[in-house]
Amino acid sequence: MEQIKEEMMAYLQNKSFMDSGTKLNDDDSLTMKGIIDSIGLIELIDFISEKYSIDIPEDLLTPENFDSINGIVNIIQKLTK
């Protein structure tokens, strides 16, 4: 779990609008905080699919699963089980 979280934070630091001073809590909304926009969200989903070799079913593409660090970590864990 911690490893996934670190990987996601590293991705966001490199590929999103998050700068080094941004304080991000695990439940913060990535879109509402302006860290990712609509294109960034598609890129994030592509990254997760490729990195963890998972197919994400359409019905799981919800803000609950992909709009916060906690949501992302949980869904990756669920789909890689």
Added chain:
Amino acid sequence: MIIIDELNKDTEKNAFKIRTFIKRKVQDFKKKGVVVGVSGGIDSAVILTLAVQALGNENVYGLLLPEEESATISTELGARLCELLDVSYEKVPITPILQSLDIYAEKNRIIKKTCHEYDSDIHKTSLVLPALLNNDMLNIPSIRLVKDGEIIAENRLKAKDYLELIGIQNVKQRSRMLIQYLYAEKNNYIVCGTTNKTELILGQFVKYGDGGVDIEPLADCYKTQVYALADLLGVDKEIIERPPSPDTWSHYTSDEDFYWRMPIQIMDQLLYSQEYALPIEMIEENTELSEEAIDRAKKHIDKVRSAANYSVSPPTICYLDK
């Protein structure tokens, strides 16, 4: 307050203001008339009619600018409108421009990559987003394949492919802009845009495409108000009743399917309620949506508006004295 009634009132006054605006702007720019791209849709039909009323039919030029994937009916309706208003017009297909840039081949390549079963001889295609009001799905675009009116596949686009596809698609509107200026400059006219307020707020136009114009007479009218204007002006019912669409996909893709993700009446009521900071109880009463659905829709609108900042921004100047 009934929001729809608020939007539908003052239609005659709005028509008068728009006619005055068109006439004054043509004079201000010291030009002789306007060129209007006539798409066969409601916005350009309203603009063409108001422009004729403002300037006289001899000072308005209609351009029908179809391409390979345009619906045939679009050109037919546009031509019918120009003839009804006795406006000089020309049909200038932009397909050769698009072919010279390999637009169709590139588009087909991306569609094939996304939907392996795609066959351009058999399938029609469209770009869609999930509906928003009844489920909380992310704004992830998909390619839809349609055969004989039936959806046979709908696959998600990868970010890189989506961005490339948007760039490819936007060449269509930008090609139309080139042709409109060719005719405007030849006649000493200005180019009249057809973007309405709903589209302007949501960035639902192509920068330097259909947004590349000299005046935007409709840009303070929500789409709902454009419908009211169309009724007042007696626009062809067939044009009014067509689902609005950019008409750039072989399978007719409505604005509701790709841009709004909800019916236009709901979208306009939500935008209006944001503009006038209306209380949630009033929005619930007007839209008959739950507080949860309204919240979801508003979040979607805020994200779209934020992304639209880029589209509505003119070239930014570096002022040396500031």
